[in-house]
Amino acid sequence: MNLHEYQGKELLASYGVKIQRGIVIDDVNEVEAAYRKLQEETGTEYCVIKAQIHAGGRGKGGGVKVAKNLEDTKEKAGEILGMMLKTPQTPGGLDGPGKKVNKVLLAEDSYAPDFDACSEFYVSILLDRAKKRNVIVYSTQGGMDIEKVAEETPELVHKEFIDPALGLLGFQARKIAFNLGLSGKAFKEMTKFISNLYKAFLGSDASLFEINPCMHNGSTDEIIAVDCKVSLDDNALFRHKDLAALRDKSEEDPTEVEAGEYGLNYVNLDGNVGCMVNGAGLAMATMDIIKLSGGSPANFLDVGGTADAARVEQAFKIILKDPEVKAILVNIFGGIVRCDRVANGIVEAYKNMGNITVPIIVRLQGTNADIAKKIIDESGLEVHSAIQLQDAADLVKEVIA
Amino acid sequence: MSVLVNKDSKIIVQGFTGKEGSFHAEQMIDYGTNVVGGVTPGKGGQEHLGKPVMNTVAEAVSELGADTSIIFVPPAFAADAVMEAAAAGIKVIICITEGIPVQDMVKVRDFIKDYDCTLIGPNCPGVITPGEAKVGIMPGFVFKKGKVGVVSKSGTLTYEAADQIVKAGLGISTAIGIGGDPIVGTPTKEAIELFMNDPETEGIVMIGEIGGNYEALASQYIKETGNKKPVVGFIAGQTAPKGRTMGHAGAIVGGKDDTAEAKMKIMEECGIHVVHSPADIGKTMKKVLG
Numbered sequence: 001m002n003l004h005e006y007q008g009k010e011l012l013a014s015y016g017v018k019i020q021r022g023i024v025i026d027d028v029n030e031v032e033a034a035y036r037k038l039q040e041e042t043g044t045e046y047c048v049i050k051a052q053i054h055a056g057g058r059g060k061g062g063g064v065k066v067a068k069n070l071e072d073t074k075e076k077a078g079e080i081l082g083m084m085l086k087t088p089q090t091p092g093g094l095d096g097p098g099k100k101v102n103k104v105l106l107a108e109d110s111y112a113p114d115f116d117a118c119s120e121f122y123v124s125i126l127l128d129r130a131k132k133r134n135v136i137v138y139s140t141q142g143g144m145d146i147e148k149v150a151e152e153t154p155e156l157v158h159k160e161f162i163d164p165a166l167g168l169l170g171f172q173a174r175k176i177a178f179n180l181g182l183s184g185k186a187f188k189e190m191t192k193f194i195s196n197l198y199k200a201f202l203g204s205d206a207s208l209f210e211i212n213p214c215m216h217n218g219s220t221d222e223i224i225a226v227d228c229k230v231s232l233d234d235n236a237l238f239r240h241k242d243l244a245a246l247r248d249k250s251e252e253d254p255t256e257v258e259a260g261e262y263g264l265n266y267v268n269l270d271g272n273v274g275c276m277v278n279g280a281g282l283a284m285a286t287m288d289i290i291k292l293s294g295g296s297p298a299n300f301l302d303v304g305g306t307a308d309a310a311r312v313e314q315a316f317k318i319i320l321k322d323p324e325v326k327a328i329l330v331n332i333f334g335g336i337v338r339c340d341r342v343a344n345g346i347v348e349a350y351k352n353m354g355n356i357t358v359p360i361i362v363r364l365q366g367t368n369a370d371i372a373k374k375i376i377d378e379s380g381l382e383v384h385s386a387i388q389l390q391d392a393a394d395l396v397k398e399v400i401a
Numbered sequence: 402m403s404v405l406v407n408k409d410s411k412i413i414v415q416g417f418t419g420k421e422g423s424f425h426a427e428q429m430i431d432y433g434t435n436v437v438g439g440v441t442p443g444k445g446g447q448e449h450l451g452k453p454v455m456n457t458v459a460e461a462v463s464e465l466g467a468d469t470s471i472i473f474v475p476p477a478f479a480a481d482a483v484m485e486a487a488a489a490g491i492k493v494i495i496c497i498t499e500g501i502p503v504q505d506m507v508k509v510r511d512f513i514k515d516y517d518c519t520l521i522g523p524n525c526p527g528v529i530t531p532g533e534a535k536v537g538i539m540p541g542f543v544f545k546k547g548k549v550g551v552v553s554k555s556g557t558l559t560y561e562a563a564d565q566i567v568k569a570g571l572g573i574s575t576a577i578g579i580g581g582d583p584i585v586g587t588p589t590k591e592a593i594e595l596f597m598n599d600p601e602t603e604g605i606v607m608i609g610e611i612g613g614n615y616e617a618l619a620s621q622y623i624k625e626t627g628n629k630k631p632v633v634g635f636i637a638g639q640t641a642p643k644g645r646t647m648g649h650a651g652a653i654v655g656g657k658d659d660t661a662e663a664k665m666k667i668m669e670e671c672g673i674h675v676v677h678s679p680a681d682i683g684k685t686m687k688k689v690l691g
Contacts, residue, residue, distance in 0.1 A: 284652065
């Protein structure tokens with residue numbers, strides 16, 4: 001689960017990480033009160049208006065603007081609130097429809113009083129799957145695309161691996177601060193920043209923290225998280241009810257949200273052949289089969305272990321919400337769940353819906369596969385049946401030709 | 402011969418009296434698996450499915466001689482269950498539980514490295530040695546005895562592969578579902594290594610997914626050790642979009658090495674018989690085994 005920037009910053013601040021302060025609003029009428037409060041707390045005239053959507057590169061699409069005073073802030077916040085913001089990371093990229101901005105963060109000018117005395121770093125924490133431990137990735141090249149930095153100047157990207165039993169050690173935090181070229185008060189602030197950041201990472205069961213830029217204000221020697229991207233481990237949300245409550249469903253695909261409410265694991269894709277499968281690995285393999293048969297998968301959908309009529313019907317409904325779907329391939333390997341039961345479920349769901357106009361291919365293999373095929377074949381429905389995976393692939397080819 | 406589990410394995414079920422544990426323990430017993438008992442804290446002394454229930458894994462080891470454990474404990478407590486099994490001296494720990502927080506698994510991997518044990522999973526269908534022991538949730542009848550070892554990140558795709566292998570006139574020595582999480586106890590390479598050293602296994606099927614470097618490491622190992630046995634490989638997720646988790650927590654394309662394409666390229670370079678269609682697994686194995 002992803003957090004918005006303002007939510008991520010609140011999380012960091014609760015662990016003592018210094019953040020760029022700000023106030024989030026969703027109505028342009030709230031600008032004045034928020035601006036005055038922020039000015040009172042921070043003392044700066046300038047205000048940074050930042051669109052709160054789940055996508056990077058917001059500045060590139062006009063979603064981050066600096067205002068000089070209250071009037072300017074009102075005007076720019078008004079422009080950003082409600083806009084369809086296109087960034088390289090929103091669906092379809094800069095040519096896509098963009099994402100609606102429902103909230104903006106009015107943030108202080110952390111670079112005051114002397115912009116030129118400030119420097120920007122990159123700091124992230126994530127799990128290194130290969131090393132089976134968390135890693136802090138950092139660089140003096142802040143405010144830039146870190147993948148590009150890693151490609152062009154790999155010597156400027158450093159990594160510090162954390163021992164799972166011992167946690168972040170003092171010398172590791174110091175090493176990071178030294179490598180970022182800091183000394184004196186800024187050095188101490190950075191070791192504190194890193195240590196609190198790591199505590200926040202573990203404490204929230206995060207899967208990614210990305211602080212870019214992490215800024216050293218040369219006038220005050222403070223270290224400040226100016227932006228942050230926070231992703232949390234979905235599997236750990238059961239022990240973080242407060243964080244789970246921060247989920248913003250308006251950022252997600254509505255069909256995926258609805259599928260999730262039915263307990264279906266669904267990912268919307270842009271192809272023309274829908275699929276319904278039991279098991280994630282087989283579901284991915286089925287998408288691949290669709291592609292090899294000349295189609296293109298319209299979705300990933302794992303129905304899980306109990307493919308009964310109600311569940312199959314929900315799955316059909318979800319798949320058919322996509323107008324691009326020209327055919328549906330159902331691929332169930334019945335182990336403990338018997339194929340004849342699944343077949344009856346499919347026939348029942350099909351009859352209940354009554355308005356399915358696209359061809360459906362049902363491949364049932366495993367326990368009672370022969371009986372299941374007979375049930376499908378004798379149902380009188382416009383459903384093609386198969387037992388072997390290759391036969392199902394051939395049928396897909398046939399119906400989309 | 403076989404790997405990890407056989408007819409002599411003394412198996413206990415952790416989470417024995419729960420719904421999942423009971424259902425699958427019964428299926429395992431029906432298959433003929435040597436289940437010697439189970440563990441549910443607080444229910445020690447009772448009998449369940451005709452087998453003794455213990456309070457701790459340590460008791461199950463000392464009183465029942467258990468050496469293998471299968472875990473059906475809910476995600477919040479599963480990591481603790483794995484570490485309890487390791488500390489009690491269990492040699493083969495098979496964790497079926499899906500949805501364990503990944504930071505818990507970081508701790509588990511670090512903890513169990515000091516014990517002489519092999520962890521399979523989590524988020525896996527388990528391990529089956531046909532005709533001897535089914536220590537998992539797979540449909541037993543699909544797996545017929547034979548000489549092909551199967552290593553897979555997926556459940557139903559493993560059944561699919563096994564079914565194709567059997568229909569091609571071959572059979573399975575042991576099938577290992579290593580699990581679909583970002584961190585598992587026995588990555589692909591370690592599982593392949595077991596089969597390379599098993600005299601009964603003549604060919605290996607390796608089924609991977611997008612995400613992580615397990616398949617690349619396994620491929621390099623296979624090449625470096627001289628391709629001793631033919632390996633047929635498939636990677637699911639050739640059509641998966643970047644940055645989306647495809648059902649399994651570990652199945653996500655982050656960087657360019659995570660893609661099915663990149664993995665299949667490395668596999669091919671290392672002499673693995675890569676199939677692009679999952680429908681070709683069985684017949685390709687038949688062909689390469691001659």
